Amino acid sequence: MSDKFTKSMARNIFIGGSLFFFLLFLxxxxxxxxxxxKRDHRENITPQVASGKMLWEENNCIGCHTLLGEGAYFAxxxxxxxxxxxENKEVIKAFIKSRPxxxxxxxxxxxxxxxxxxxxxxxxxxxxxxxxxxxNNWPPNIQG
Amino acid sequence: xxxxSQAVAKLYFIAALVLFAAQVIFGLIMAYQYxxxxxxxxxxxxxxxxxxxxxxxxxxxxxGFMGAxxxxxxxxxxxELYSPLLAKVLFWVFLVAxxxxxxxxxxxxxxQLAELTMNELWPTMGREFLEQPTITKLGIVVVALGFLFxxxxxxxxxRKTVVNVVMLTGLLGLAVFFLFSLYNPANLVLDKYWWWWTxxxxxxxxxxxxxxxILAFVLIKTTGVDREVIEKWLYVIIAMALITGILGTGHxxxxxxxxxxxxxxxSVFSAMEPIPFFxxxxxxxxxxxxxxxxxxxxxxxxxxxxxxxxxxxxxxxWGFLHTLAPVNYYTHxxxxxxxxxxxxxxxxxxxxxxxxISYSMPFMTHGKPANxxxxxxxxxxxxxxxxxxxxxxxxFLTGAGxxxxxxxxxxxxxxSFMAAQDSISIFYWLRFATGWVFLAGLLVYFYSFFAGxxxxxxxx
Numbered sequence: 001m002s003d004k005f006t007k008s009m010a011r012n013i014f015i016g017g018s019l020f021f022f023l024l025f026l027x028x029x030x031x032x033x034x035x036x037x038k039r040d041h042r043e044n045i046t047p048q049v050a051s052g053k054m055l056w057e058e059n060n061c062i063g064c065h066t067l068l069g070e071g072a073y074f075a076x077x078x079x080x081x082x083x084x085x086x087e088n089k090e091v092i093k094a095f096i097k098s099r100p101x102x103x104x105x106x107x108x109x110x111x112x113x114x115x116x117x118x119x120x121x122x123x124x125x126x127x128x129x130x131x132x133x134x135x136n137n138w139p140p141n142i143q144g
Numbered sequence: 145x146x147x148x149s150q151a152v153a154k155l156y157f158i159a160a161l162v163l164f165a166a167q168v169i170f171g172l173i174m175a176y177q178y179x180x181x182x183x184x185x186x187x188x189x190x191x192x193x194x195x196x197x198x199x200x201x202x203x204x205x206x207x208g209f210m211g212a213x214x215x216x217x218x219x220x221x222x223x224e225l226y227s228p229l230l231a232k233v234l235f236w237v238f239l240v241a242x243x244x245x246x247x248x249x250x251x252x253x254x255x256q257l258a259e260l261t262m263n264e265l266w267p268t269m270g271r272e273f274l275e276q277p278t279i280t281k282l283g284i285v286v287v288a289l290g291f292l293f294x295x296x297x298x299x300x301x302x303r304k305t306v307v308n309v310v311m312l313t314g315l316l317g318l319a320v321f322f323l324f325s326l327y328n329p330a331n332l333v334l335d336k337y338w339w340w341w342t343x344x345x346x347x348x349x350x351x352x353x354x355x356x357x358i359l360a361f362v363l364i365k366t367t368g369v370d371r372e373v374i375e376k377w378l379y380v381i382i383a384m385a386l387i388t389g390i391l392g393t394g395h396x397x398x399x400x401x402x403x404x405x406x407x408x409x410x411s412v413f414s415a416m417e418p419i420p421f422f423x424x425x426x427x428x429x430x431x432x433x434x435x436x437x438x439x440x441x442x443x444x445x446x447x448x449x450x451x452x453x454x455x456x457x458x459x460x461x462w463g464f465l466h467t468l469a470p471v472n473y474y475t476h477x478x479x480x481x482x483x484x485x486x487x488x489x490x491x492x493x494x495x496x497x498x499x500x501i502s503y504s505m506p507f508m509t510h511g512k513p514a515n516x517x518x519x520x521x522x523x524x525x526x527x528x529x530x531x532x533x534x535x536x537x538x539x540f541l542t543g544a545g546x547x548x549x550x551x552x553x554x555x556x557x558x559x560s561f562m563a564a565q566d567s568i569s570i571f572y573w574l575r576f577a578t579g580w581v582f583l584a585g586l587l588v589y590f591y592s593f594f595a596g597x598x599x600x601x602x603x604x
Contacts, residue, residue, distance in 0.1 A: 007306075007372060010379035018386035025390050028409065032337070032402055040333040040401050050330035057270025057328075058258040063191025068400045069477030070336065071272055074178070074190050076561035077477060101186065108181030108562070111189050113255070130332060136407070138399035140474060140553045143560055 039134040051119075052126025059113050066144075068135060074108065077144025082124075082131035084142050089124035096120060145507035147218040149225035154508045155235050156211030157501045161590070163204035163242070164494070168583055170197040175576040179569055188250065195249050195275045201489065202273065203242045208497030209318075209354050210238075213295050213311060215504045216361045221302025226294050234290045241283045245276050267328055271339055274325045281325055288319040306375035307357050307364070310382060314353030321345045333401035344393045347493075348417065348459075352385040355455070355496045356424070362448045362503050363428065368436035377427045384420035392417050395467050399476055407469035414467040418460030421452075421492075428452035440600035441506060441514035443523040443592075447499035450531055454491025462487050462538065474553050479568075480545035487538040490530075498527075498589075506599060516597025526589025533582035537575050544571035 036042075061067070064075040085091040096113065097120060103109040115123065145151065174193045177183045184193075218225050225231060248257045254270070261277035263269045268278045276284070292315060299308050324341040360378040364371055394410025428449050439445065462484040466475040475481070502523065506515050514520065552564040559567065 005376070007376045007379065010376045010383065014379045014383035014386070017383050018390065021387050021390045025393065035403050036333060036401065039403070040331060042331050045330055053330055053332060054264070054267055057267065058255045058263060060191045060195065060254040060270050060275060062270065062272045063194050066477040067332070068336065070400070071477070072191070072194050073477065073479055073482055103182040103185040106180060106182055108177070108190070109185065111186050133333060133401040135399045135401055136404055138473060138476065141558050143552050143558045
């Protein structure tokens with residue numbers, strides 16, 4: 001690197017540049033926070049949806065599935081599963097409920113989580129709410 | 145090794161390597177589950193294996209960074225470590241906490257672990273990479289604070305160099321952004337938004353500072369190039385890393401409910417994220433070409449150069465591959481992401497820790513600057529076996545990902561997820577086979593520590 005470009009100039013670019021872009025990031029974050037309510041429909045987050053999210057977390061669903069494309073890539077995307085299953089919570093519940101305890105020979109299978117009917121309902125409500133988030137039209141099709 | 149207290153790093157490096165082995169073994173288990181879905185089911189279901197795989201990765205890298213800091217900071221600061229005792233105590237606290245957490249993952253169902261650790265009081269579990277019980281997360285905060293205090297006091301009362309100050313800045317950032325892992329709102333969009341403040345601002349932000357400072361240290365020591373030159377490079381590289389990487393966070397905000405303008409911001413800035421990695425490669429090769437001495441530890445130089453190249457390929461090129469919003473629309477959450485993840489983590493972070501271990505371990509085991517020729521050749525075999533395997537694992541996952549996108553998300557009759565997975569299973573078989581070569585490389589690498597022979601002296 002050229003001698004005219006000194007170490008202190010490099011340091012100033014580092015400090016000034018990072019500070020500037022971090023402040024810009026904070027500004028955009030502030031703007032995002034104020035526009036999110038219209039996109040996430042938080043008015044629909046009932047205690048049931050919140051409890052569904054907690055069940056989602058406490059059973060580590062993200063360890064196999066993606067949710068809005070984030071997670072593991074071992075099992076289907078669930079951000080739009082409510083729509084894929086015909087906007088029918090009962091189908092979701094029946095699917096989770098019917099997983100065989102010892103799996104399916106040679107195939108991937110979801111574990112049997114022994115959830116109660118109330119829990120299944122909460123989880124389905126959470127997946128329904130998730131499917132209504134404005135994701136800029138992602139995923140590209142119903143398969144997720 | 146100029147100061148006695150640097151030797152505390154050895155503990156950290158040994159723990160890091162043991163956890164690395166665990167990570168690879170669980171990776172192999174998962175790779176097999178990808179093709180034989182019921183392997184170890186229901187005892188070790190995929191989600192558990194994955195938690196162990198990713199969490200041991202994170203923890204071994206943290207052990208590696210801490211070890212690197214304990215070795216590098218006294219030497220740069222020209223004084224003994226502020227408190228070697230604190231470093232040892234925190235080591236055992238961290239190791240026991242990590243061990244208990246992994247045991248918890250493996251021994252009880254995750255829901256029961258959540259119950260046992262009273263997750264409902266402060267729910268933070270069950271989010272990717274942040275699966276640790278809340279109590280473990282708090283433990284990590286305590287260890288990080290103690291560690292930063294120890295390192296900070298050593299630097300503040302000693303010589304301040306660009307290398308140790310940049311490292312301290314990176315470590316401080318690591319600790320600060322980890323705090324976002326303790327925030328988990330019921331609103332999934334907010335949860336995801338702030339989750340990235342830990343995950344992205346770690347790996348595409350503060351960790352790059354740590355990476356840069358370790359690389360600079362190893363290059364100063366092994367090439368003898370003037371510190372002024374290396375430090376200028378370091379500043380420019382980390383400046384570019386943060387200038388592109390902070391707003392580059394936007395590439396995670398395309399499809400999670402956040403506004404559309406992130407598609408523009410994220411695409412523009414993350415498209416520039418390869419620049420600092422490219423500079424790192426140019427930097428490393430330039431310094432080695434301009435070297436003022438021939439350091440006898442050829443293996444360490446190989447790791448440093450390898451790290452720069454593989455970080456550029458894995459983080460830079462494979463990151464760019466799917467970072468533009470119109471491309472990411474189709475590739476988001478597919479095997480393309482997994483491909484990028486594997487080469488980026490190995491290239492940037494695993495390799496820099498291994499470079500530091502390679503450089504420092506000879507001093508800590510026999511006080512000479514380099515292992516015997518024989519040991520170094522074995523170590524280099526380990527380097528090549530692991531590095532070539534990760535390249536192939538990445539290529540196979542990329543093949544799988546491209547086909548997955550095509551079958552599942554494009555075309556007129558898109559297949560279901562599982563149908564597409566069946567169609568691409570050949571790539572998973574190839575990845576699984578390559579995983580064994582990686583494990584073989586790791587074992588060869590481990591063997592190099594016991595190969596013996598006459599340690600090499602400093603070249604005249």
